[in-house]
Amino acid sequence: MTTILDVERIEKSFGGVRAVQGVSFSIEAGEMLALIGPNGAGKSTCFNMLNGQLRPDAGRVRLLGQDITGLAPRRVWRLGVGRTFQITATFGSMTVRENVQVALLSHAHRLLRFWRPAPEHFADEADALLARVGMAEQAERACGVLAYGDLKRVELAIALANAPRLLLMDEPTAGMAPRERVALMALTRDIAREQGIAVLFTEHDMDVVFAQADRIIVLDRGRLIAEGSPAAVRANPEVQAVYLGAGLVHG
Amino acid sequence: MEDLLIQALNGLASASSLFLVASGLTVIFGVSRIVNFAHGSLYMLGAYVGWSLVTQLPEGLAGTSVGFWGSILLAALIVGAIGMVIEVLLLRRIYEAPELFQLLATFGVVLVVQDVALLIWGPQDLLGPRAPLLRGSTEMLGVRFPRYELFLIIVGPVVLGLLWLLFHRTRWGTLVRAATQDREMVSALGVDQRRLFTSVFFLGAMLAGLGGTLQLPRESVNLQMDLAIITEAFVVVVVGGLGSLPGAFLAALLIGELHAFGILILPRITLVLVFLVMAIVLVARPHGLLGRASAPSRGAAAAPDPPIGPTPRPLIVAGAIALALLIAAPLLLRDYEISVLTELLIFVLFAASLHFIMGPGGMASFGHAAYFGAGAYGAALLAKHLGAPMLLGLAAAPALAGLLGIAFGWFCVRLSGVYSAMLTLAFAQIAWSVAFQWVEVTGGDNGILGVWPDGWARDKSVFFYLTLVLCIGASLMLRRAVRAPFGYALRAGRDNALRAEAIGIDGFRIRWLAFTVAAVAAGIAGGLFAYSKGSVFPSTLGIPRSVDALLMVLLGGVQTLSGPIVGALAFAGLQEQLMRATELWRLIMGSVIIALVLFFPQGLAGAVQKAWGK
Numbered sequence: 001m002t003t004i005l006d007v008e009r010i011e012k013s014f015g016g017v018r019a020v021q022g023v024s025f026s027i028e029a030g031e032m033l034a035l036i037g038p039n040g041a042g043k044s045t046c047f048n049m050l051n052g053q054l055r056p057d058a059g060r061v062r063l064l065g066q067d068i069t070g071l072a073p074r075r076v077w078r079l080g081v082g083r084t085f086q087i088t089a090t091f092g093s094m095t096v097r098e099n100v101q102v103a104l105l106s107h108a109h110r111l112l113r114f115w116r117p118a119p120e121h122f123a124d125e126a127d128a129l130l131a132r133v134g135m136a137e138q139a140e141r142a143c144g145v146l147a148y149g150d151l152k153r154v155e156l157a158i159a160l161a162n163a164p165r166l167l168l169m170d171e172p173t174a175g176m177a178p179r180e181r182v183a184l185m186a187l188t189r190d191i192a193r194e195q196g197i198a199v200l201f202t203e204h205d206m207d208v209v210f211a212q213a214d215r216i217i218v219l220d221r222g223r224l225i226a227e228g229s230p231a232a233v234r235a236n237p238e239v240q241a242v243y244l245g246a247g248l249v250h251g
Numbered sequence: 252m253e254d255l256l257i258q259a260l261n262g263l264a265s266a267s268s269l270f271l272v273a274s275g276l277t278v279i280f281g282v283s284r285i286v287n288f289a290h291g292s293l294y295m296l297g298a299y300v301g302w303s304l305v306t307q308l309p310e311g312l313a314g315t316s317v318g319f320w321g322s323i324l325l326a327a328l329i330v331g332a333i334g335m336v337i338e339v340l341l342l343r344r345i346y347e348a349p350e351l352f353q354l355l356a357t358f359g360v361v362l363v364v365q366d367v368a369l370l371i372w373g374p375q376d377l378l379g380p381r382a383p384l385l386r387g388s389t390e391m392l393g394v395r396f397p398r399y400e401l402f403l404i405i406v407g408p409v410v411l412g413l414l415w416l417l418f419h420r421t422r423w424g425t426l427v428r429a430a431t432q433d434r435e436m437v438s439a440l441g442v443d444q445r446r447l448f449t450s451v452f453f454l455g456a457m458l459a460g461l462g463g464t465l466q467l468p469r470e471s472v473n474l475q476m477d478l479a480i481i482t483e484a485f486v487v488v489v490v491g492g493l494g495s496l497p498g499a500f501l502a503a504l505l506i507g508e509l510h511a512f513g514i515l516i517l518p519r520i521t522l523v524l525v526f527l528v529m530a531i532v533l534v535a536r537p538h539g540l541l542g543r544a545s546a547p548s549r550g551a552a553a554a555p556d557p558p559i560g561p562t563p564r565p566l567i568v569a570g571a572i573a574l575a576l577l578i579a580a581p582l583l584l585r586d587y588e589i590s591v592l593t594e595l596l597i598f599v600l601f602a603a604s605l606h607f608i609m610g611p612g613g614m615a616s617f618g619h620a621a622y623f624g625a626g627a628y629g630a631a632l633l634a635k636h637l638g639a640p641m642l643l644g645l646a647a648a649p650a651l652a653g654l655l656g657i658a659f660g661w662f663c664v665r666l667s668g669v670y671s672a673m674l675t676l677a678f679a680q681i682a683w684s685v686a687f688q689w690v691e692v693t694g695g696d697n698g699i700l701g702v703w704p705d706g707w708a709r710d711k712s713v714f715f716y717l718t719l720v721l722c723i724g725a726s727l728m729l730r731r732a733v734r735a736p737f738g739y740a741l742r743a744g745r746d747n748a749l750r751a752e753a754i755g756i757d758g759f760r761i762r763w764l765a766f767t768v769a770a771v772a773a774g775i776a777g778g779l780f781a782y783s784k785g786s787v788f789p790s791t792l793g794i795p796r797s798v799d800a801l802l803m804v805l806l807g808g809v810q811t812l813s814g815p816i817v818g819a820l821a822f823a824g825l826q827e828q829l830m831r832a833t834e835l836w837r838l839i840m841g842s843v844i845i846a847l848v849l850f851f852p853q854g855l856a857g858a859v860q861k862a863w864g865k
Contacts, residue, residue, distance in 0.1 A: 051753070072752070073752045073753055074752050074753070074754075074755045074756060074757055075755075077753060077754060077755045078755050083753045085749065085750070085753075089747045089749045089750035089753070090746075090747065090750060091742065091743050091746040091747055091750065091751075092555025092556075092746050092747070093555045093556035093557065093558060093559075093742055093745075093746050094558055094739070094742065094743075094746070095558045098558065098739065101739075102736075102739050102740065102743050102754065102756075103754040105736045105739070105740070106740070106754050106755045106756055107754075107755065110736055111736050111737060111739075111740040111756065111761070112736070112737055112740075112764075113735050113736045113737060114728075114731065114732045114735045114737050115731060115735055116735060116736075117731075117734040117735060118734060118735055118736045118738070118739040119734075121736060142555070142557060142558050143555075144555035158750070158754060161754070162754070162755070
């Protein structure tokens with residue numbers, strides 16, 4: 001097993017609020033790691049420090065041994081980190097295929113070309129990625145008019161365009177119907193296994209977490225309070241106390 | 252020492268007037284998010300209406316304090332009412348429209364008001380009476396200072412105080428402040444937005460009217476007052492922070508004093524100074540001195556542009572026919588008509604270059620004439636001082652414009668929205684000031700004359716063909732670039748900056764490059780313009796020229812690639828015809844613009860595209 005991401009005691013404060021305090025963990029290739037915790041636990045802050053949107057006050061983030069702490073998101077992406085957002089972020093004025101093509105063009109350092117129309121670049125590669133996420137039929141449609149669940153799939157295809165070693169997915173299934181959620185995460189899991197991609201995701205839906213995660217880390221008030229297999233985390237009394245509550249234990 | 256004191260007091264007096272106008276502008280923007288270009292017109296109307304009231308007073312009141320001050324207040328109220336009418340008839344219908352369309356509509360109002368004022372009050376400067384009770388001067392610290400100026404100095408802080416009370420001590424004021432922070436929320440709480448907006452407009456217009464009518468005892472009333480004050484008011488509002496009253500007051504003081512002392516210390520660069528300060532403030536504090544980033548508008552998020560798709564066949568055919576007609580044109584037309592057509596082609600490229608950053612780039616430039624003018628001056632300066640041949644001049648034009656684009660663009664593309672647009676305006680004014688005030692090199696207001704094409708291109712049709720090749724060629728290259736990966740990278744940053752960054756796109760660099768490319772293209776147009784006119788004047792890079800470009804792009808439609816071409820032809824053609832046919836071309840032009848905004852919000856090409864799609 002290769003360690004893809006290694007996070008070492010990262011910290012972040014906003015004013016007097018210590019949002020993340022000394023959190024450490026790592027992810028292996030092909031592994032699905034879920035980051036869970038109650039609202040305000042520091043999940044999003046933690047997440048945004050990994051891809052460079054926020055700079056940690058202290059601590060190190062290493063990707064395949066290389067220090068990427070505080071690098072701009074676009075540089076982190078260049079090193080092989082794909083990202084999807086809690087609220088889908090796609091290019092509304094482009095078709096589904098063009099969305100993926102732009103990511104492929106960027107990956108190939110071909111954005112500063114002024115002559116051949118963009119739709120003629122990497123069309124086949126884009127279609128292959130879209131087929132992998134089940135969006136091939138909708139390649140010609142404008143992203144601005146897609147259903148939300150479909151947008152999530154497009155985002156996944158975009159995130160896969162640079163052949164990433166690590167996928168960061170912030171609440172990947174928020175706003176989707178329950179059946180779609182499981183399907184999307186099962187798809188992600190297949191792709192991750194197949195291509196040896198490490199996946200870190202935050203999630204509120206415990207069905208998705210316990211069904212799809214290989215390992216779970218639990219954050220509470222900025223601190224890591226538990227780490228382990230779904231079964232171990234489920235049985236952890238501290239987790240039950242602060243987060244899962246009685247419902248899950250008895251239900 | 253005495254001079255300094257007098258200048259300081261003068262500065263304070265102009266700061267007060269400036270604050271009155273700027274406060275209205277900033278209150279209106281805060282609530283309605285409309286950048287009201289017509290605010291200067293309301294100021295001018297205040298002065299005219301006040302003049303009429305004061306000079307037409309009935310027997311018993313003429314010359315009395317009651318008559319004078321009553322007229323001043325009544326004029327302000329009348330202008331407030333006019334503002335309300337504008338809001339109800341026009342602006343209310345376009346609150347959901349893109350920012351730039353609202354700006355376009357208010358600019359239509361500017362044009363209409365100019366001609367209406369011309370019709371009612373005539374072209375001559377009007378002199379108002381002195382203010383009763385405040386005639387003469389007072390001795391202060393050993394200096395004689397006009398009483399009326401002292402009165403004005405007090406008016407500013409008093410109005411600020413009254414507005415503060417209004418906004419913090421009344422229910423209405425609380426609602427206005429709430430709407431300034433988050434208007435969707437206020438609406439969701441059941442507040443009648445229409446009445447709130449209309450009343451805010453009344454207040455803002457009244458303040459502008461008051462500012463204008465209070466100028467009566469100070470200076471003559473004329474038709475140039477509107478654009479003169481609006482640029483300064485924009486500067487004040489932006490420097491202070493959009494929507495912030497204390498910010499506007501602070502900025503008015505800063506700008507007023509800067510003017511006053513600038514004249515004393517650095518008379519040569521006073522004009523540059525003001526805009527330089529604005530540029531520095533915006534770079535250091537992107538939301539102005541006391542401004543804050545406004546909550547993003549949720550409800551009115553515009554639908555994304557449609558995907559570009561390949562050029563439809565009928566459009567290719569139409570383009571080919573148009574090109575064939577253009578090639579045949581010199582054989583059929585007289586010299587004058589060929590010149591007009593040459594100019595149209597130049598404007599097509601000018602508009603296309605602005606569209607490049609406005610459409611795919613999503614950045615509005617209020618100062619695109621700077622690069623057009625830089626091209627024109629680049630060519631003219633080379634011709635005049637070095638006697639360079641025309642082709643060298645035409646090569647220098649885009650080079651100089653491009654350098655300017657690199658320099659100015661580096662600042663402008665860092666900011667967004669209205670602030671970025673205002674920074675482009677500031678830089679354009681700096682460029683204009685240099686052309687206007689550096690008389691030894693640029694000839695100042697007299698311009699540079701005798702910039703004629705070389706012998707081989709002096710024939711009107713030869714120059715026309717040269718223009719045709721360069722302008723259509725460059726426009727098509729820009730179109731090509733929009734469809735190429737670069738255009739997609741540019742649109743990616745506009746559509747979703749977060750996603751663009753997350754796939755490795757350096758938005759700043761892409762936008763900066765696009766800005767420079769647009770400047771180069773505008774420079775080509777400017778160089779050709781210099782040779783086609785035979786002369787260059789500071790007006791080539793003035794605000795009206797920048798507004799022309801904006802109008803062309805918006806008329807044609809920002810979302811379509813053919814928009815700028817259609818818009819340039821429609822605008823320049825219409826203006827040319829109207830100016831020849833009637834004295835009142837502004838009235839008609841303004842009405843046409845307003846009608847277009849109301850009925851064709853996607854522009855002409857957009858409307859055609861939509862009709863085609865059905």
